[in-house]
Ligand code: RTP
């Protein structure tokens with residue numbers, strides 16, 4: 001299996017509760033390596049652009065407001081089959097439906113404040129990584 005990359009965000013509900021380390025520990029224990037990381041406050045324009053695919057969804061305005069409500073940590077993760085591996089450790093979007101041991105089951109607050117984002121395909125991972133990182137900021 002090839003070593004690939006995915007994009008992750010530790011969301012404002014997790015940074016607010018000082019869970020950056022707790023989330024990162026679960027990612028690392030799942031076999032993912034953090035090869036880039038920065039704590040930022042997303043602008044409204046950045047969040048609207050990032051979630052552009054959801055702009056017709058009823059939760060879009062709330063989601064954008066949530067994502068700019070506090071700091072986030074954007075990360076590039078590397079590992080074998082990184083996109084799927086990260087989706088597996090994240091758990092279901094709604095923490096109530098997530099499996100035990102996943103980040104969302106163990107740490108998330110609600111379907112919106114669900115602690116992490118992870119790319120859903122290799123194609124989107126490349127787009128999302130480039131949205132937040134310059135190539136020289138990623139050290140594999
Ligand atoms: P993500 O994109 O953040 O990794 O999460 P996901 O694929 O599991 O979920 P997605 O369907 O892409 O939704 C993006 C984010 O929008 C929020 N959401 N709120 N209130 C709601 O019904 C609702 N549904 C989704 C969540 O923060 C979700 O992660």
Ligand code: MG
Pocket residue numbers: 118120
């Ligand atoms: Mg998604």
